[in-house]
Amino acid sequence: MKDLKNYIETNRERFLNELFELLRIPSISSKEAHKEDMIKAAEWVKDKLAADGAENAEVLSTNGHPVVYADKMVDPSLPTVLVYGHYDVQPVEPLELWKSKPFEPEIRDGKIWARGADDDKGQMYMHFKAFEYLNSTNQLPCNIKFMIEGEEEIGSPSLGAFCEANKEKLKCDVILVSDTAMIAKDFPSITTGLRGLSYVEVKVKGPKRDLHSGLFGGAVANPINILCDMISSLTDEKNRITVKGFYDDVLEIPENERKEMAKAPFNLEEYKKELDIEEVYGEEGYTTLERVGIRPSLDVNGIWGGHTEKGAKTVLPSEAHAKISMRLVPNQDSKKITELFGKHFKAIAPKSVKVDVEFLHGGEGYVAPSDTVEFQAASKAFEETFGQKAIPVKSGGSIPIIALFEKALGVKSILMGFGLESDAIHSPNENYPLDNFFKGIETIPYFYKHYTEMKGK
Amino acid sequence: MKDLKNYIETNRERFLNELFELLRIPSISSKEAHKEDMIKAAEWVKDKLAADGAENAEVLSTNGHPVVYADKMVDPSLPTVLVYGHYDVQPVEPLELWKSKPFEPEIRDGKIWARGADDDKGQMYMHFKAFEYLNSTNQLPCNIKFMIEGEEEIGSPSLGAFCEANKEKLKCDVILVSDTAMIAKDFPSITTGLRGLSYVEVKVKGPKRDLHSGLFGGAVANPINILCDMISSLTDEKNRITVKGFYDDVLEIPENERKEMAKAPFNLEEYKKELDIEEVYGEEGYTTLERVGIRPSLDVNGIWGGHTEKGAKTVLPSEAHAKISMRLVPNQDSKKITELFGKHFKAIAPKSVKVDVEFLHGGEGYVAPSDTVEFQAASKAFEETFGQKAIPVKSGGSIPIIALFEKALGVKSILMGFGLESDAIHSPNENYPLDNFFKGIETIPYFYKHYTEMKGK
Numbered sequence: 001m002k003d004l005k006n007y008i009e010t011n012r013e014r015f016l017n018e019l020f021e022l023l024r025i026p027s028i029s030s031k032e033a034h035k036e037d038m039i040k041a042a043e044w045v046k047d048k049l050a051a052d053g054a055e056n057a058e059v060l061s062t063n064g065h066p067v068v069y070a071d072k073m074v075d076p077s078l079p080t081v082l083v084y085g086h087y088d089v090q091p092v093e094p095l096e097l098w099k100s101k102p103f104e105p106e107i108r109d110g111k112i113w114a115r116g117a118d119d120d121k122g123q124m125y126m127h128f129k130a131f132e133y134l135n136s137t138n139q140l141p142c143n144i145k146f147m148i149e150g151e152e153e154i155g156s157p158s159l160g161a162f163c164e165a166n167k168e169k170l171k172c173d174v175i176l177v178s179d180t181a182m183i184a185k186d187f188p189s190i191t192t193g194l195r196g197l198s199y200v201e202v203k204v205k206g207p208k209r210d211l212h213s214g215l216f217g218g219a220v221a222n223p224i225n226i227l228c229d230m231i232s233s234l235t236d237e238k239n240r241i242t243v244k245g246f247y248d249d250v251l252e253i254p255e256n257e258r259k260e261m262a263k264a265p266f267n268l269e270e271y272k273k274e275l276d277i278e279e280v281y282g283e284e285g286y287t288t289l290e291r292v293g294i295r296p297s298l299d300v301n302g303i304w305g306g307h308t309e310k311g312a313k314t315v316l317p318s319e320a321h322a323k324i325s326m327r328l329v330p331n332q333d334s335k336k337i338t339e340l341f342g343k344h345f346k347a348i349a350p351k352s353v354k355v356d357v358e359f360l361h362g363g364e365g366y367v368a369p370s371d372t373v374e375f376q377a378a379s380k381a382f383e384e385t386f387g388q389k390a391i392p393v394k395s396g397g398s399i400p401i402i403a404l405f406e407k408a409l410g411v412k413s414i415l416m417g418f419g420l421e422s423d424a425i426h427s428p429n430e431n432y433p434l435d436n437f438f439k440g441i442e443t444i445p446y447f448y449k450h451y452t453e454m455k456g457k
Numbered sequence: 458m459k460d461l462k463n464y465i466e467t468n469r470e471r472f473l474n475e476l477f478e479l480l481r482i483p484s485i486s487s488k489e490a491h492k493e494d495m496i497k498a499a500e501w502v503k504d505k506l507a508a509d510g511a512e513n514a515e516v517l518s519t520n521g522h523p524v525v526y527a528d529k530m531v532d533p534s535l536p537t538v539l540v541y542g543h544y545d546v547q548p549v550e551p552l553e554l555w556k557s558k559p560f561e562p563e564i565r566d567g568k569i570w571a572r573g574a575d576d577d578k579g580q581m582y583m584h585f586k587a588f589e590y591l592n593s594t595n596q597l598p599c600n601i602k603f604m605i606e607g608e609e610e611i612g613s614p615s616l617g618a619f620c621e622a623n624k625e626k627l628k629c630d631v632i633l634v635s636d637t638a639m640i641a642k643d644f645p646s647i648t649t650g651l652r653g654l655s656y657v658e659v660k661v662k663g664p665k666r667d668l669h670s671g672l673f674g675g676a677v678a679n680p681i682n683i684l685c686d687m688i689s690s691l692t693d694e695k696n697r698i699t700v701k702g703f704y705d706d707v708l709e710i711p712e713n714e715r716k717e718m719a720k721a722p723f724n725l726e727e728y729k730k731e732l733d734i735e736e737v738y739g740e741e742g743y744t745t746l747e748r749v750g751i752r753p754s755l756d757v758n759g760i761w762g763g764h765t766e767k768g769a770k771t772v773l774p775s776e777a778h779a780k781i782s783m784r785l786v787p788n789q790d791s792k793k794i795t796e797l798f799g800k801h802f803k804a805i806a807p808k809s810v811k812v813d814v815e816f817l818h819g820g821e822g823y824v825a826p827s828d829t830v831e832f833q834a835a836s837k838a839f840e841e842t843f844g845q846k847a848i849p850v851k852s853g854g855s856i857p858i859i860a861l862f863e864k865a866l867g868v869k870s871i872l873m874g875f876g877l878e879s880d881a882i883h884s885p886n887e888n889y890p891l892d893n894f895f896k897g898i899e900t901i902p903y904f905y906k907h908y909t910e911m912k913g914k
Contacts (some may be wrong), residue, residue, distance in 0.1 A: 030767065030768035030769070030770070031767075031768075090770060091764075091766070091768070091770055093764075093766070094667075097666075097667075154768060154769065181672070197671070197771070199769045199771070206734060207732040207733065207734055208732060208733035208734075209554075209732075209881060209884050209885065210551075210554075210883065210884040210885065211732070211884065212854065212882055212883045212884070213756045213758055213782060213784070213883075214652060214654070214749075214784055214852070214853050214854030214855050215638065215852065215853050215854050215878060215882075216749065217749065217755075217756045217782075217784050217853060218739050218740065218748040218749055218752055218755075218756075218853065219737055219738070219739045219746075219748040219749045219754075219853070220732060220734065220737060220739075221734070221736075221737075221738035222756045222757060224756075224757035224758075224759075224760050224779075225688065225689075225756065225757050227685070228684070228685040228686075228688040228689045228757065228760075229685075229689045231681075231682065231685040231689075232682075232685045232688075232689035233689075275664040275665060275666075275668070275677060276664065276665035277663060277664055277665075277677065277678070277810075279678075279807070279808040279809040280676055280677060280678075280809065281678035281807070281809040282675050282676045282677075283675065288676045289676075292671075292673065292674065292676045295675055296675070297670075297674040297675025297676075298674075298675075298682075299670045299674045299675075299681075299682065299773055300679060300681035300682050300762075301670055301681075301763050301769075301770060301771060301772050301774075302681075302762065302763035302764035302765045302770070302772070302774075303681050303684075303685075303760055303762050303763060303765070303777065304760065304761045304762075304765040305757075305760050305761075306757065306759035306760060306780070307548075307550075307758050307759035307780060308759045308760070308761040309550070310487065310488075311487035311488075311548075311611060311817070312487070312611065312612065312656045312758075312782070312817040312818050313487070313547060313548055313758060313759070313780075313883070314654075314656070314758060314782060314855075314883060315758050315759070315884070316756055316758070317759075321765075322681075323763070323764060323769065323770075325670060325769070327670070327671055327674050350736070350738070351735050351736040352734055352735065352736040352738045353734075360768070360769040361769050395671070396673065396674060396675065396676070397669065397671030397672050398771075421672060424666055424667075425669055425672075426667065426668075426669045426670075426771060426772055427666050427667040427668065427669070428666065428667065429666070
């Protein structure tokens with residue numbers, strides 16, 4: 001790649017200034033109040049792709065937030081790579097824990113600090129700049145298409161229909177995604193497994209009105225206590241999930257694959273230290289990497305009920321609520337699991353309360369082999385810039401659209417993540433090391449090169 | 458009582474207009490933002506007592522919200538009754554459940570609707586009007602003192618020191634309180650037992666920052682799940698509290714007293730219907746009245762953690778919180794129980810989290826015999842206006858100052874409550890039936906009369 005390092009070095013400041021423009025747009029997809037910001041972000045993405053040399057750049061409306069498309073077809077006989085990314089971000093609460101404002105990006109300690117710095121504005125923008133370099137220096141080795149959506153953080157509800165409706169436009173040989181993390185600093189990795197997701201909201205309703213906890217306490221079921229009992233019973237003493245039928249479709253990973261996983265660079269003491277916890281936790285019989293990589297989990301993502309402000313209100317509340325999500329492993333069907341959960345949760349409710357279970361969102365897990373052309377090409381690309389081959393890892397996260405792409409477009413995805421687990425995505429103080437950002441821009445062109453070469457053989 | 462009914466009838470509208478003035482002051486003692494309203498309410502109470510004919514009316518400052526004092530000494534040889542009440546009210550959230558605004562009182566369906574309509578502005582004001590009648594018609598049978606505080610809803614933190622400092626001023630033969638409920642409509646009752654209270658706030662802290670529930674879920678202890686486990690374990694399958702040593706000081710009530718209690722008018726089907734619940738709940742081996750009257754209880758009054766807004770944020774939160782209160786029976790010491798709870802709660806926490814327990818407020822239970830002069834006088838007073846004697850009942854609520862009065866001033870209290878359980882105190886749509894309000898004004902003068910006569914013998 002001619003002059004690649006020098007190109008990045010020369011344009012370093014401009015690249016950051018451009019990214020900061022995007023980071024300043026509070027494109028929170030889950031909040032109605034940010035609808036205008038979503039459109040603003042989509043327009044910005046479209047304009048930038050056009051400015052970087054892409055053609056046919058357009059903002060395409062969906063039933064939800066729009067999708068941005070652009071492409072650069074150099075030769076129909078060459079392979080076509082579709083770059084996927086998302087311009088939407090997670091909410092930012094609790095705001096008081098941010099050291100700098102989430103939508104006022106700044107650089108401290110060699111990192112970019114902002115909501116979306118990593119997930120996914122920062123990682124997505126590396127692709128724009130890699131493309132700009134290849135295009136402006138006439139070195140594009142293959143055809144490139146961009147599909148940048150605005151609903152990833154809310155489960156991509158419109159993307160399935162969008163893919164179905166635009167099959168021809170989106171036709172490609174592989175989908176390239178940077179929306180995952182490296183297994184450790186300086187250890188490039190390629191995500192070969194993702195967990196599925198079933199996310200529900202539950203309500204436990206007791207008496208029809210809030211009661212005085214003195215006059216009624218001890219005689220009327222308290223929905224918060226009951227909700228705690230019910231949640232507690234969802235896992236057993238081995239931290240296995242008790243929902244009936246939950247493990248029926250879980251594939252046990254063969255011993256040799258577990259041995260392979262155990263070789264990944266992972267330091268439990270550093271992991272605990274970074275999180276400031278004394279002990280890890282999880283399903284008996286599995287390591288930490290296995291617990292997130294190959295085993296399902298159940299987490300309460302939010303809980304609320306009764307008096308949550310300052311002071312001591314003696315209330316026995318009428319209702320209690322929780323958001324509960326389950327991460328699923330490949331072969332577990334998220335719809336089936338959601339149904340099993342709903343049935344189970346209603347079955348375990350005592351007669352003294354009424355229970356509602358509402359499905360919020362979900363998606364399927366994904367597993368990709370590591371003997372494919374795209375895996376080898378990505379691994380070689382990492383080797384060019386990091387000096388070592390990529391490690392295949394199974395991530396605990398979920399990108400439901402990866403399974404969806406395979407179903408709707410019939411193509412596999414390659415997950416070249418440049419984030420770090422310490423980037424605090426979805427948390428206060430999200431950040432993205434400058435090194436990773438620039439290393440990403442440097443690595444991506446090599447993927448196109450090796451992929452085209454290997455594919456051509 | 459000369460012309461009593463006629464006096465009430467003639468002044469009916471004025472009484473309500475006056476009470477409405479007080480109900481319009483949002484005197485929420487637990488909220489810093491209402492500090493001015495507290496002073497406004499105290500001044501209003503002082504002015505009204507003076508206007509009704511009391512002497513020495515003054516607003517006395519404390520370390521917290523002020524206490525209003527006033528008296529009318531007719532003859533030092535006659536007995537002195539100290540009327541206690543409180544001008545502060547509970548918070549009003551959730552506001553959206555109120556049918557009319559909490560601080561814009563209105564009359565619907567024969568009831569006054571407002572925060573404080575019953576607890577305790579409405580019940581307290583009956584005493585002002587009973588006093589006005591007796592004083593203006595020169596029929597006061599005894600000396601009367603008023604002590605109206607502004608911190609009852611936050612556990613009366615300043616009242617102990619206030620009583621100690623004003624022993625001489627507050628000297629009396631008995632304390633008269635209307636801040637409880639009748640056992641049922643048309644069934645007057647006198648509260649002879651109150652539960653104590655220990656109210657704490659707990660925090661469970663896991664990882665030092667919010668985590669992505671996909672990348673970490675299943676491998677790092679989730680503070681919400683852990684909090685639910687811990688709360689769930691605080692009661693066993695018989696709904697007994699598992700805190701070590703919790704029942705050590707609980708006195709078992711003798712069988713004959715339980716038989717007496719069982720005679721109280723109570724309809725379980727109506728109780729369930731009024732609350733819209735299919736089943737009651739509680740400690741095995743006890744009836745509903747026993748569960749609130751003579752047995753301790755543990756309720757979560759509030760819980761919060763993680764993502765509690767709309768949508769599906771996939772967060773594994775850093776912290777989870779709950780407010781937990783225990784109602785205690787006489788002979789259980791609230792300080793000791795709070796300590797036992799703190800010790801127990803920390804002991805059951807897994808090593809993967811850190812736990813904080815903060816004491817918010819508490820107080821002792823109370824038990825009063827029913828063979829005293831004040832009980833008999835109150836019962837006779839009820840008989841004059843309701844046509845039947847009062848039933849002694851043990852209430853599930855807590856009025857910690859009743860035990861405090863006995864300790865600080867050496868006098869017993871008599872609890873003549875005119876509220877109903879359906880008055881929704883501490884809840885949205887608090888109300889107070891007009892009948893109960895006016896019946897209270899009519900009954901109170903008879904208490905003074907009978908008490909003075911019986912005491913004189």
